[in-house]
Amino acid sequence: MATFSDQESNEPGATLWRDGRPVYDRAGTVCVIGAGASGLTAIKNLKEYGFGVDCYERETGVGGAWNWRHDRSPVYASTHLISSRPLTEYPDFPMPDSWPDYPHHSQLLSYLEHYADHFDLRPHIWFGTEVVRVEPADGDRWDVTTRSTGGYGAERTSRYSAVVVANGHNWAPKMPAYEGLDEFRGKVIHASAYKDATQVRGKRVLVVGAGNTGCDIAVEAGQQAAKCWHSTRRGYWYAPKYTFGRPADQVTDSLAPYRLPLRLRQWLFHRVLKLTVGDLTRFGLPRPDHRVFETHPIVNSHLVYQLGHGSITPVPDVGRFRRNSVTLVDGQEIEPDLVVFATGYLPRFEFLAPELLGTDASGRPALYLNAFPRRHPTLAVAGLLQPDSGLLPLVHWQSVVIARWLRLREAAPERARSFAARVDAEAGDRWHSAKVKESTRHWFEIGHIDYLRVLQRTLDELEVAA
């Protein structure tokens, strides 16, 4: 691990100034913010393309969200992957083939740690250092101000040729507002504070939200709690982890080469779910009000099974909270002692002025390929994706695109211009063939094959002769 004194010793010292403060010139070095799954692959691929890289990580270890020791990590003891191994691993660093189809979160962490060691990434990472501000400087460069996590110590500003933001988007809880929530006497937590089943054991639990986390917690509460209600806003498609004895995502993707029209794929998927999961209304769930692929996929074989056992009671949306009870929109009154809001997360880039990413009033940035903002060619976001597969393969190729783009700008400015024009024209476009539901949950929703096909074209276009 590098230390500040190391860095100072091979630097001539601050020669630049900004608002009366010294700025240390890091020349052609690229700054990566965050050493989670996205930041690590960004460091590795930038290195591979010959860039110097400084990465700032607020925690003391790698792995980001997947490191359960981190206070911002959303994982709970029973978290397993919901996309199968081949669709979740970095394409150039496969997980051990002796691992299960759906590894545990602790395996994913050891995988990321091994990736960092194997490619010798740790010397590039300044642990325990958080980024306070990222401000544009002359010549498309960036001034990055950092300090020790928690605000100790002095701030320090360094100037970089480019910045890759990989700070994750599953750590700032999105809490819903309900009438009467303040006066409710029961315990209310966000799913990010849910760590293991001891928190629900013997309690009467209401789980709000049918994301993958909400469904996992409902299943655990169904097994451990005295009572479990699961409140959802609409009917969803609950995909199983296995169909025909194979991981379900592998079965679905085996159709990819045929490039079937969306409607046909949806029809096939509906048929398969009908055959393997069955009619959800029989279990007391509302009929889905949308076609499959129009909401983020829920992968959970246990939920429907628990409904069959009667250990989970499906209920509609919450209407309001009262002192000792919750009134649902259908007028039903329930009395939970613990409410878990599995209502998702919001992206946050508190170190960046909103206009740099073209962020609108609701907080949604406008990016091309979910990565490149308009008019700031040396700023990119990695891993801001909500895919219907694992994230790692996508963010790997995304960071290769970023590295190639930064190289092409130097090597062939002419060719770079046409890409920049497209970034400007298409920032904010979606990369999903289905019409997804409007919700913060689906801001970054992409179809992994649609997205990868665009990345393939972009990679070929940005190819730089060695």
Added chain:
Amino acid sequence: MKTRVVRVRDWTRPVPAVFREVRAATPEAPEGKPPLLFVPGFGHGAWAFAEHWLEHAASRAFPAHAVSLRGHGGSGPAPKATLRAYAHDVVQVATGLDRRAVLVGHGAGALVVAHALARYPARAGVLVAPVFGGWGTLGTALGRNPAGTLPAVFGGRLRLHHRQLFSRELPDAAAREYAARLGRASARAQWQLLRQRPVEPAVGDPPMLVVGSPDDRVVPPSALTRAAGRYGVAPLLFPGMGHDMMLDARWREPVDAILDWLDKDLAG
């Protein structure tokens, strides 16, 4: 050919796990040199490198490993293995090492390494007497040893004669003993070798070295030059040596050349 990003086959038909034999020799005082992974060709196992090269590389401070491809040596059986499965074996062992590995492939193992390099950004790639396949390979083999080669055309075992593999400098008894230890690759992989599926480009732009012998009776000089040409390099030649350079009498010369090249090339 370009690097493919949509890899439906890799996602939906993952190569099944199998026990893989890995032999290793560790240097007494590690100097931070990259680990080497030796990949034997068809019929050979990790033993072929364990004989001389592993210990020698370790004595020069390189952590050295050799894998037996599935169905070979001490690895688990795999009668239906494909070239993709072999490349998968190499990548699995390489990614299991603590640092980025140098892949060294011999014979058809060089083709396996070429496929593995498209799936793993190795520190460097070394191809020793590379057999990249195609009908020319079959023609050479049929010319040299029709009786041993013909059954392989029909899915049978390829029987290499010890005089195809070794120079006259290696005593006859030793040569016969090595030849007797040879196993076989799967019939499917043998066919794929002949059909010559195009190899995707290596990821991570690794430095490449090609080593061979003009007197190799499996890889004619033209094939050696062609294989080296794919990577824009000229082959490093060791006249008088047979195909199995790691077992032949003068085994020390090529391995020293490889290690010298690594010391020089990876120092910067």
